[in-house]
Amino acid sequence: LRVYFQVQQWLGNLLPPVLWGWRAAKGGLLPLPADRPPAPDRLMRSVSCGCRTDCGGRCGCGRSGLFCSQLCVNCADLCTNVDVTSAFEEEEEDDEFGDSFVGQAIHSLQGEELLPP
Known part of the structure; x- marks a missing residue:
């Protein structure tokens, strides 16, 4: 919403900002926090970084706002x-691979007899 609003501002189309992802604050406007994740869960689980150390400030996932x-x-x-809560939930799963994107892919490949069970 905010991107659309910004583009419309650049084009000279004046829209009410409070209807397009902004809220009025003392001295100006502030963006509303997102109420949905940036991408579907399956896609977010398929994103990975190339970190070889502790995933500090240069981590691709972290820079994208993802764990x-x-x-x-x-x-x-x-x-x-x-994500500490996600890691804890994964430890509690009975299945070796769980319902993760990787686990689903492995189960699919095992079903096609491409990988041993």
Whole structure:
């Protein structure tokens, strides 16, 4: 919404900002926080970084506002960009791979006899 509003401002189409992702604040406007994730859950689980250290300020996932996922294999145990609640939930899963994107892909490949069970 805010991007559309900004483009319309540049084009000279004056829209009420409070209807387009902004709220009035003392001295100006502030963006409303997003009420939805930046992408579908399946896509967010398929994003990975190329970190080889602790996933500090240069982490691709962190710069995108995402936590590192199971696909971020290089940062492994050194990763400091993890969702603690998600990691805890994954530990409680009975299945070896769970419902993760990677787990679904592995189960699919096992079903096609491309990988051993």
